[in-house]
Amino acid sequence: MNNIAIIGAGITTFGESWDKSLRDMILEASLLALSDAGLAPKNIDAIFIGNMLGSKTAGQSHLGSLVATQLGIDVDSTRVEAACASGGLAILRAIESIQSGRHETVLVVGAEKMSDLSNGEITNALMEAGDEEWEMPYGATFAGLYALMAKIHMQKYHTTERQLAEVAVKNHYHASLNSHAHFRNTITVEQVLASPPVATPLKLLDCCPNSDGGAAVILTSKRHVKSHHDPVFVLGAASATDTLSLAQRAHISEIRATQKASQQALKEAGVTQKDIDVLEVHDCFTIAEIMALEDMEFYKKGAAAKAIQRGETKLGGKLPVNVSGGLKAAGHPVGATGVKQAVEIVTQLRGKAQQRQVKNAKIGLTHNVGGTGATCVVHIFGKEDHA
Amino acid sequence: MNNIAIIGAGITTFGESWDKSLRDMILEASLLALSDAGLAPKNIDAIFIGNMLGSKTAGQSHLGSLVATQLGIDVDSTRVEAACASGGLAILRAIESIQSGRHETVLVVGAEKMSDLSNGEITNALMEAGDEEWEMPYGATFAGLYALMAKIHMQKYHTTERQLAEVAVKNHYHASLNSHAHFRNTITVEQVLASPPVATPLKLLDCCPNSDGGAAVILTSKRHVKSHHDPVFVLGAASATDTLSLAQRAHISEIRATQKASQQALKEAGVTQKDIDVLEVHDCFTIAEIMALEDMEFYKKGAAAKAIQRGETKLGGKLPVNVSGGLKAAGHPVGATGVKQAVEIVTQLRGKAQQRQVKNAKIGLTHNVGGTGATCVVHIFGKEDHA
Numbered sequence: 001m002n003n004i005a006i007i008g009a010g011i012t013t014f015g016e017s018w019d020k021s022l023r024d025m026i027l028e029a030s031l032l033a034l035s036d037a038g039l040a041p042k043n044i045d046a047i048f049i050g051n052m053l054g055s056k057t058a059g060q061s062h063l064g065s066l067v068a069t070q071l072g073i074d075v076d077s078t079r080v081e082a083a084c085a086s087g088g089l090a091i092l093r094a095i096e097s098i099q100s101g102r103h104e105t106v107l108v109v110g111a112e113k114m115s116d117l118s119n120g121e122i123t124n125a126l127m128e129a130g131d132e133e134w135e136m137p138y139g140a141t142f143a144g145l146y147a148l149m150a151k152i153h154m155q156k157y158h159t160t161e162r163q164l165a166e167v168a169v170k171n172h173y174h175a176s177l178n179s180h181a182h183f184r185n186t187i188t189v190e191q192v193l194a195s196p197p198v199a200t201p202l203k204l205l206d207c208c209p210n211s212d213g214g215a216a217v218i219l220t221s222k223r224h225v226k227s228h229h230d231p232v233f234v235l236g237a238a239s240a241t242d243t244l245s246l247a248q249r250a251h252i253s254e255i256r257a258t259q260k261a262s263q264q265a266l267k268e269a270g271v272t273q274k275d276i277d278v279l280e281v282h283d284c285f286t287i288a289e290i291m292a293l294e295d296m297e298f299y300k301k302g303a304a305a306k307a308i309q310r311g312e313t314k315l316g317g318k319l320p321v322n323v324s325g326g327l328k329a330a331g332h333p334v335g336a337t338g339v340k341q342a343v344e345i346v347t348q349l350r351g352k353a354q355q356r357q358v359k360n361a362k363i364g365l366t367h368n369v370g371g372t373g374a375t376c377v378v379h380i381f382g383k384e385d386h387a
Numbered sequence: 388m389n390n391i392a393i394i395g396a397g398i399t400t401f402g403e404s405w406d407k408s409l410r411d412m413i414l415e416a417s418l419l420a421l422s423d424a425g426l427a428p429k430n431i432d433a434i435f436i437g438n439m440l441g442s443k444t445a446g447q448s449h450l451g452s453l454v455a456t457q458l459g460i461d462v463d464s465t466r467v468e469a470a471c472a473s474g475g476l477a478i479l480r481a482i483e484s485i486q487s488g489r490h491e492t493v494l495v496v497g498a499e500k501m502s503d504l505s506n507g508e509i510t511n512a513l514m515e516a517g518d519e520e521w522e523m524p525y526g527a528t529f530a531g532l533y534a535l536m537a538k539i540h541m542q543k544y545h546t547t548e549r550q551l552a553e554v555a556v557k558n559h560y561h562a563s564l565n566s567h568a569h570f571r572n573t574i575t576v577e578q579v580l581a582s583p584p585v586a587t588p589l590k591l592l593d594c595c596p597n598s599d600g601g602a603a604v605i606l607t608s609k610r611h612v613k614s615h616h617d618p619v620f621v622l623g624a625a626s627a628t629d630t631l632s633l634a635q636r637a638h639i640s641e642i643r644a645t646q647k648a649s650q651q652a653l654k655e656a657g658v659t660q661k662d663i664d665v666l667e668v669h670d671c672f673t674i675a676e677i678m679a680l681e682d683m684e685f686y687k688k689g690a691a692a693k694a695i696q697r698g699e700t701k702l703g704g705k706l707p708v709n710v711s712g713g714l715k716a717a718g719h720p721v722g723a724t725g726v727k728q729a730v731e732i733v734t735q736l737r738g739k740a741q742q743r744q745v746k747n748a749k750i751g752l753t754h755n756v757g758g759t760g761a762t763c764v765v766h767i768f769g770k771e772d773h774a
Contacts, residue, residue: 023520055442059523061515062470065761068628069635074647076626077762078476081466083449089465093480099487128448133410136446239463241455248456260461374452375464 003385004098005231008037008218009343014182014331017212022051022058022113027070029214029336030109037218038228044218045103047077048094050086050110051335056125057116067109076103083129084284085239086110087338088368088377091217092237098221105224110339111214122210126334129371131245143207143285145246145372147199150287153253154201157302159290161201165192166309167286168205168328174315175325177356182211182331206286211331215340222385232346233385235363236269238262239377246372255373258295262367265378269363270386273298277361278348279319280341282369282376283326292367293321296378320358323348338368338377349383390609390772391485392618395424396730401569401600401718409438409445409500414457416601416723417496424605425615431605432490434464435481437474437497438722443512444503454496463490470516471671472626473497474725475755475764478604479624485608492611497726498601509597513721516758518632530594530672532633532759534586537674540640541588544689546677548588552579553696554673555592555715561702562712564743569598569718593673598718602727609772619733620772622750623656625649626764633759642760645682649754652765656750657773660685664748665735666706667728669756670713679754680708683765707745710735725755725764736770 010032012025020028026049034041047067054060064077080090087110094106114122127136130145153159169189175181187205195204225231240260243249249256266272273296281296283289293304298319307313313321324330324344327337345364347353362384368377397419399412407415413436421428434454441447451464467477474497481493501509514523517532540546556576562568574592582591612618627647630636636643653659660683668683670676680691685706694700700708711717711731714724732751734740749771755764 052448055512055515058519059515060519061439061468062517062631062758062761064469064476065628065631065758066518069631069761074628074644076479077469077628078480078626079468081448081468082451082464089451092463093465093483096480096484096487096489099489100483101486102483125442128442128446130449131453132445132447239465241452241461241464244449244452244456257461371449371452374449374456 003222004095004219004234005222005225006217006342006346007220007225007229007231008033008039009346010036011180011215011340011343012213013180014211014213014333016115018115022054022060022111023066023070025113025212025214026067026109026111029111029216030067030071030107033216033218039218041071041073043105044073044075044107046075046097046106048090048106048108049079050090050338051079051112052081052083052086053112053125053334057113082375083370084334085338085368085370085375085377086335088366089239091338091342091379092239092377094219095234095237098219105218105220107216107218108339109214109216110336112333112335113212114210114333115212134245134247143199143202146285146287147202149252150201153287156253159305161193162189163305163309164206164286165189167283167289168192170308170314171283171322171326171328174323174356175329178325178330181325181329182209183329202285208284208327208332211333213331213333213336215336215343217339217342230350232349233382235382235386236265236380238264238268239375241375242373244371244374255291255295255376257373257376258292258367261376261378262296265380269380271363271380275363276365278323278345278358278364279321280324280344281321281367283322283328284332296367315356323356323358341366341368342379345381349381391482391606391621392609392612393604393733394607394612394616394618395420395426395605396733397423398567398602398727398730399600400567401598401720403502404599405502407599409441409498410453410457412500412599412601413454413496413498416498416603417454417458417494420603420605426605428458428460430492431460431462431494433462433484433493435477435493435495436466437477437726438466438499439468439470439473440499440512440721444500469762470757471721472725472755472757472762472764473722475753476626478725478729478766479626479764481606482621482624485606492605492607494603494605495726496601496603497723499720499722500599501597501720502599521632521634530586530589533672533674534589535633536639537588540674543640546692548580549576550692550696551593551673552576554670554676555579557695557701558670558709558713558715561710561743562716565712565717568712568716569596570716589672595671595714595719598720600718600720600723602723602730604726604729617737619736620769622769622773623652623767625651625655626762628762629760631758631761642678642682642763644760644763645679645754648763648765649683652767656767658750658767662750663752665710665732665745665751666708667711667731668708668754670709670715671719683754702743710743710745728753728755729766732768736768
């Protein structure tokens with residue numbers, strides 16, 4: 001509907017990249033996307049970078065200019081920050097930039113270098129995604145907040161710890177097929193259940209890791225798409241917010257921003273849930289994937305966990321979810337995640353996902369969340385432009 | 388040209404606001420702009436917030452959701468960061484958002500709370516606007532970097548310390564007429580020259596202060612403009628980047644990003660320098676105002692300082708510059724500055740600037756810089772829409 005296509009995609013290996021800095025990962029992902037598109041830096045009219053923690057991890061803000069400097073160009077360049085939704089929101093702003101007529105070919109890069117801080121420092125830094133006045137001083141962590149959501153979900157819908165574990169098992173299996181993933185080992189439900197508690201009912205293996213990584217895509221208006229680009233079209237895009245703190249919300253086992261953003265994006269794309277062949281959703285904790293599938297109405301409230309347990313959302317099932325391995329197993333370099341989700345969908349729709357290819361994937365969706373759902377961004381991509 | 392107008396503007400008093408937090412200033416500026424536009428929060432379709440230091444000063448990132456939460460709405464909301472150009476760049480992205488057709492009425496707020504950190508902490512935090520690998524480790528500060536630019540400018544164009552001082556004297560005089568300004572005292576050239584050296588040739592009174600403050604504007608597409616709005620139209624807008632570090636540039640007594648952004652914005656507006664009645668330029672240090680006027684070709688290289696000395700850029704002169712008091716005297720809460728410049732031009736074009744009103748001001752320009760010129764944003768506003 002938007003006459004906009006992704007014509008290049010690039011991604012670094014996610015993990016603990018001791019040999020690479022934040023700027024190394026920005027450059028690597030950007031050059032891979034440019035090379036994939038067959039473009040040189042001088043073909044880029046504008047840049048958007050999604051990053052949350054550069055100030056904390058590298059002592060570096062002002063990343064818009066940094067990316068342009070690294071590429072040797074002097075174009076309009078913007079850092080977008082919306083906590084863990086920074087990457088997805090950067091893509092939405094890039095789409096607007098092209099739709100406005102101001103720019104034609106735009107690079108979006110997301111990157112984060114988390115391993116330079118200790119786990120305690122990162123846990124504190126990530127809490128800046130929550131409410132600094134009403135959550136952080138009371139000792140809240142994101143594992144703790146998502147544990148509250150899980151507890152209520154279990155109470156309301158009889159979701160079990162075993163069902164939560166199934167999400168992790170599935171996503172580790174998917175990641176075992178993805179050479180860019182942070183964790184490539186498969187795990188069992190028993191291993192998840194036996195892993196150390198982080199915030200009950202969430203255990204270590206219910207939680208995504210802190211990762212280093214970068215991802216990039218190049219978007220352009222339809223008239224610049226060449227045959228060799230193997231384009232993937234933007235069909236719908238939307239973002240919504242909810243209260244910064246969890247306690248201010250009417251319901252804490254659902255995310256209103258996900259509901260609103262997904263409804264808008266589906267409407268814009270002119271498709272329904274049934275048309276979606278493959279999804280990348282924000283599974284920072286196992287409960288988050290369950291809530292995402294329900295809030296986007298792929299399943300009724302309380303039904304997603306059972307469907308996951310039945311294997312419906314596994315590669316080969318009827319609705320493959322997080323075939324990349326998701327945040328849980330492919331890794332979660334926060335500013336990169338929303339862009340990485342788009343890279344995965346592009347790879348799937350191009351039919352280039354090798355071992356983890358979803359057959360005949362024609363339409364894909366990405367769902368990227370900041371905080372406990374205070375920001376949500378949903379994009380829908382298609383092999384064909386419906387316009 | 389853009390069929391977009393500012394229909395509301397609000398600003399807090401700039402200064403050391405010990406009784407207000409970052410979120411207090413965001414809310415105050417936003418509500419003032421809404422009230423000025425005669426709108427309620429529910430009339431806002433999207434939000435952009437310009438902020439650089441929230442993570443460091445308040446332990447709070449994810450400000451997009453924060454603003455929406457404070458206003459009780461759940462709309463698409465984005466934090467834009469480009470160091471001291473965050474506010475100006477947030478306005479540019481808001482313009483694109485409306486031009487894209489995705490949103491119709493958009494709030495842009497810029498805010499910064501700097502007094503919560505010590506001067507040393509702020510100096511270090513601000514260095515994140517420069518190059519963390521190639522400037523910061525060598526002891527560079529922004530006063531030091533702008534001092535290098537001043538030194539070269541003095542060598543090349545025979546600019547004098549007295550001429551630099553004239554910029555500060557003029558801007559303090561202007562600020563004495565502005566009830567929102569950080570410093571309202573007038574100063575003399577002798578006082579500037581006798582003030583303690585910070586980084587030779589820059590003295591204390593050549594440098595802008597660290598300020599607390601917030602500013603907000605509401606933009607809408609032309610068809611939503613009502614007669615009571617007293618609209619000010621967006622005629623042109625552009626942003627460009629240059630290398631993050633000063634040492635990588637061919638010339639350091641000029642800012643290429645300013646040259647490129649101003650040329651583009653003037654072209655889009657279909658006006659020339661002669662059509663501009665009033666300017667707000669980025670005078671973080673006195674030398675910066677001189678370079679800005681030259682790089683935007685209001686004066687030839689080497690001629691601006693003499694024109695300032697002649698009084699041409701003072702209220703009542705032929706080209707009034709920084710009638711608000713500029714960053715130098717009205718204050719520089721970094722994320723707010725670009726938005727505050729727009730608020731000042733709106734006030735001037737509406738004829739509501741009281742004691743500091745520029746007579747018959749019909750077209751105004753804002754010039755907002757990040758780092759040593761690694762990002763520049765220029766906007767041109769008009770009392771009439773030239774479209």
